[in-house]
Each structure stands twice: as C-alpha cells, then as structure tokens.
Amino acid sequence: MSYFATHPLRVAALAGGHIELVAVALVVALAIALPLGLFAARRPRVAPWLLGTLGAIYTIPSLALLALLVRGFGLGFTPIFVALVVYAQFMLARNVVAGITGVDPAQVDAARGLGMSPLQVLLRVEFPQALPVLLGGVRIAAIAMIAIATLGGYVGGVGLGVLIFNGLTLHQPQMIVAGSLAASALAIAIDALLRLAERITRAPAGAR
Amino acid sequence: MNPSAIRFKHATVRYPNSERNAIEDISFECGGGELVVLLGPSGCGKSTLLRTVNRLVPLDAGRVCVDEKDVTEVDAVELRRSIGYVIQAVGLFAHMSVAQNVAVVPSLLGWSHDEIAGRVDELLQLVGLDPASYRNRHPSQLSGGEAQRIGVARAIAARPRALLMDEPFGAVDAIVRTALQRELIRIVGELKTTTLFVTHDVDEAFRLADRIVVLRSGHIEQVGLPHELFDRPATAYVRDLIHAGDDVYRRYFMHGRELLRGQPQ
Numbered sequence: 001m002s003y004f005a006t007h008p009l010r011v012a013a014l015a016g017g018h019i020e021l022v023a024v025a026l027v028v029a030l031a032i033a034l035p036l037g038l039f040a041a042r043r044p045r046v047a048p049w050l051l052g053t054l055g056a057i058y059t060i061p062s063l064a065l066l067a068l069l070v071r072g073f074g075l076g077f078t079p080i081f082v083a084l085v086v087y088a089q090f091m092l093a094r095n096v097v098a099g100i101t102g103v104d105p106a107q108v109d110a111a112r113g114l115g116m117s118p119l120q121v122l123l124r125v126e127f128p129q130a131l132p133v134l135l136g137g138v139r140i141a142a143i144a145m146i147a148i149a150t151l152g153g154y155v156g157g158v159g160l161g162v163l164i165f166n167g168l169t170l171h172q173p174q175m176i177v178a179g180s181l182a183a184s185a186l187a188i189a190i191d192a193l194l195r196l197a198e199r200i201t202r203a204p205a206g207a208r
Numbered sequence: 209m210n211p212s213a214i215r216f217k218h219a220t221v222r223y224p225n226s227e228r229n230a231i232e233d234i235s236f237e238c239g240g241g242e243l244v245v246l247l248g249p250s251g252c253g254k255s256t257l258l259r260t261v262n263r264l265v266p267l268d269a270g271r272v273c274v275d276e277k278d279v280t281e282v283d284a285v286e287l288r289r290s291i292g293y294v295i296q297a298v299g300l301f302a303h304m305s306v307a308q309n310v311a312v313v314p315s316l317l318g319w320s321h322d323e324i325a326g327r328v329d330e331l332l333q334l335v336g337l338d339p340a341s342y343r344n345r346h347p348s349q350l351s352g353g354e355a356q357r358i359g360v361a362r363a364i365a366a367r368p369r370a371l372l373m374d375e376p377f378g379a380v381d382a383i384v385r386t387a388l389q390r391e392l393i394r395i396v397g398e399l400k401t402t403t404l405f406v407t408h409d410v411d412e413a414f415r416l417a418d419r420i421v422v423l424r425s426g427h428i429e430q431v432g433l434p435h436e437l438f439d440r441p442a443t444a445y446v447r448d449l450i451h452a453g454d455d456v457y458r459r460y461f462m463h464g465r466e467l468l469r470g471q472p473q
Contacts, residue, residue: 110299113262113372114313114362115289128303 003163003178011163015182018159021077021152022145025084029141033089037096038122047097054090062087062148070155080152080159087148088141095137099130132202139194146187150179160186211240211402212369214261218270221256230256232426233270238419241400245413247449248423254406257423258372261404262288274370289313292363292371292401296378298355300347306332306358307343313366331361334398336391353384360388360395370402377412389415410453414438422446 004011040047062083069079103126111125153161163179166172219234231253238244246254259265260272263284272279279287300309310331311324319327329339335357347355356376363371377385393416396403407413413420414434422429422437422445430442438459441447 104297104299104302106295106297106299107301108299109264109295109297110293110359111301113259113264113288113293113295115285115287115316116312117285120316125301 003172003174007178011160011178011182014160014162014179015186018146018149018152018161018183018186021081021159022084022142022149025081025145025149026088026138026142028081029085029088029092030138032085033092033096036089037093038100040093041097041100044101047101051090051094051097054093058087058090062151066151066155076156077152077158078156080149080156083151084145084148088145091141091144092137095133095140096130099133099137100126102133103129128201132198135194135198135201139191139198142190142194143187146183146190150183153179211400212275213240214238214370214402214404215273215276216257216260216270217273219257219260219267219272220269221253221260221265222268229268229426231260231423234428235270236421236428236431238402238404240402243396243403243405243416243418245417245420246404246406246423247408247410247413247417247420248429249408251425252423253426254408254423255374258374258404258406261370261372262291262293289316289366290369292368294356294359294363294371294373294376296375298359298379300350300355300358300362302347304347305343306345306347306350309347309358310361310365312362313368317366319366327365331365334364334395335361337361351384352380353388356380356388357391360392364395364399364401367399368401370404371396373403373405375406375408378407378409385412392416410450422449 036050040050065083065086066079069082073079073082107125107129108121111121116124149159150161150164152159153163153165160179160183163175163182167175167177167179215237216234219231220229221231222229234253234257236244246257248254256265260267261274261279263279267280274287274291300306301312304312307325307328310328314324314327328343332339332342337354337357342354342358347358350358356379359376363373377388380388389412405416417434419431419433420437421431424445430437430446432440432442437446437450441450
C-alpha cells in the first residue's frame, strides 16, 4: 500500500487515463453495437450468426489480439483502444439483441396498432423496456474492459497497467500491487454504479 | 369524429409460406355506429380480417374501405391513430403509468397537456375506474379486468372513428368478462363508435352484436342479425355452432339486447 502513499498523484493520473481509455472505447463500442444488435434483433436468422462470430472473436486471447493490432497500428493508444472496442462488441450486441427481442410482443403490437411509427415504437416502447438488459451488458462490458485495459500499460503506456508492467520490469512488487488494486477498485466502483442505474431503470414508473 | 362505415370488398390475405389463404374473398359492410362481431374458431381468419382494417396485415387482393376510402390510400400511421385497437393480451406499456398509457394516442396527435389530463380522467371514469386512485398506478399493479378497462380507455382516448377489438375479454374470468361486456355495450352505445369485435365465444357474440359474421377457414359462412343466425342458419356449420350451447340462454340474451336497443322484433 505504500506506493499509494508515496505516489498518489501518479496513481491518480494513471487511473484517470485508464478511465478515459475505457470510457471512450465504451462509447464507440456502443455506437457500433446498438445498430448492429438492433439489426440482428429484427432478423432472427442473422442473430445467431452475428453473435456466434462476435463470440468467436471474444475467445481470442487478448495478448494475441494485441500483438496483431500492434503490428497494424504500432504502439500507443490505438491498439488497446481497438482491442477494447472489439471485445466489447460481443457483450454489448448480445444484450441489445436479448433486450429488444425480450420486449413483450403484445406491447409492440399495441404500439403499432395505436399508430406509433417504427421509430416511435423503438424509442418509446422497445428501447425503454430493453434498457435494464442493455445496461446489464454495459456493466459486464465495462468491467471486462477495465481488466483488459491494463494491457494498455504494456503496448501503449496508458492506464494503470503501466504500474503493473513497470513493476514487473523494475522488480517493484509494490507498484504491481498498487496498479492491480487500483484497477480492481475501479471495476468494483463502476459495477456498483451501473447496478444502481439498472435498478433505477427497472423500477416501475409509479415508484419513481 | 363521426362513426365510420367499414367495407370489405373481396378481401384476401395469404401469409408467406402458407398453403391456403388466411382469408378469402371476404365482402361485407359494417355500418356507421354498428357493432359487428366476427365469430369463428381459432384459425378461421377472424383476427387477420380485423388487422387488415388498420393495415397491420396487408391485403393480397381486394379492398378495405373506411368511410369509402381505401385504407391503402391513407398513411398507415395516421390511419391507425384514427382507429382504436384493443387486443386480448392488452399490451399496456409496462414502463408507463396508467395515465401515460391512456394518453398515448392523444400525445402522438399533439394534444395539449391540459387537454390530455382532462381526457384521461374523463376516460377513467367512463371505464369505471376512479381517476384519483388509478391514474398514477403502474400496469403491474392492476388486475386483468382493470388492465383491459385501461386498454379500452387507451383505444378510445382520441375519439377514434372506429374501434377494433381482438378477443379483448378472452383472458379474464367469467364474472369480470360479463361486467366488461356490459360496460362495452354502455360505452359503445354512448359513443356510437363503429366496432368490429373478434371472438370465438358464441355467448359473447350474442350478448354484444348488432350483427354477426360467422367465419370458417377464411371464408364467410353467414352474415346476419343474431336472431337470423339463430332461426335460419345458412349452413350446417352455423347451425352446429350456434346451437351447440344453451338455446334458451341465447334466446334470452338476444331479446334482451334488442329490448335494450329499443327495437323489439
């Protein structure tokens, strides 16, 4: 724990970089997964293929994928950023599909029959009801991304992974422990925060 | 809005990958303010026929006209906002309050906030629920019968020119069903809304209908007043269907209805 006491600003700066990396990657990943998942949810034959492919990508070991990406993009922010976006697709798209296909068909029928346009059905009925499931995907993706992002210290010099990898090379176990603990704390905090968001969106309208 | 006449002309629908037409060459008219029941067993095409009116099911041949205007000439979304729709599963929006559910079509049509609030209370009263205790409830806090009352209120909220009801009381128990049927007769009688009502329940058809259309595997067996079907069934199928239950009971309801409407025969 002494590394925290001696280098609080360094840990805070790296944690900030870590959060920034994960946050940007999460936003970009969502921007891809939402339309992708929606497309698959509307086409029951496409969904298993899409999720199967994304699932297969998800099983590629992160170090192997990063090695490939470093060859393509060089060292730095880009390879770890791309890796995070790619890994998140499986968890996010899967929950978009599950959320949208899980909406009560009677409500969708009523929405159409009462005269909502396809976009209104999506935004006023399907999306609000899929939101808790969607947030579940975001939570799981965010936690996995926080863990994977530590590899950013190895290939890009960003995030809390810097402490872990420098600790390894410099034989400074305190740095490794500090980096790992900070990343874990971050994951636990984000998990709690998103769980709360899920609970709020799940609560009935009358109770809000 | 004035009650509209709904006219079917040779309406035909075939679903993709199906070997026969779901409905075939259906022609009849539901007059303005009339309550016509589409009666038949499951799979006879009655729901399909109903859903061609608000274009949830497209026709493969023939026409459906509301107020002498072919429904395909009107924008589907606009058409649906002018026609109420009630389904067996109710389909109340689970993330919205009762008031928000009832207000769906008025708010789609851009009514003002005050207008909507007033209309919601008026409708809750109309369907027999106290606005003060129900408007902020959540659909999960309603019984089946209460939920379908809200379903009806939501369908008639923007004063539709016609009402489509697809087995609306099929999922509630007998006592609640009878109460809802009585309320429907009262409401439709007050509003004089043209109503197409789908059911497989012969007793329900006899309680509610001005006229009954008997359907069987996609075609019409007979169209007529309840007592016409009762006394002069056109086919053996209609006779078996109508007389499968308690004749005395049906005769009683038939005459009761006609007395209620002030047209004893």
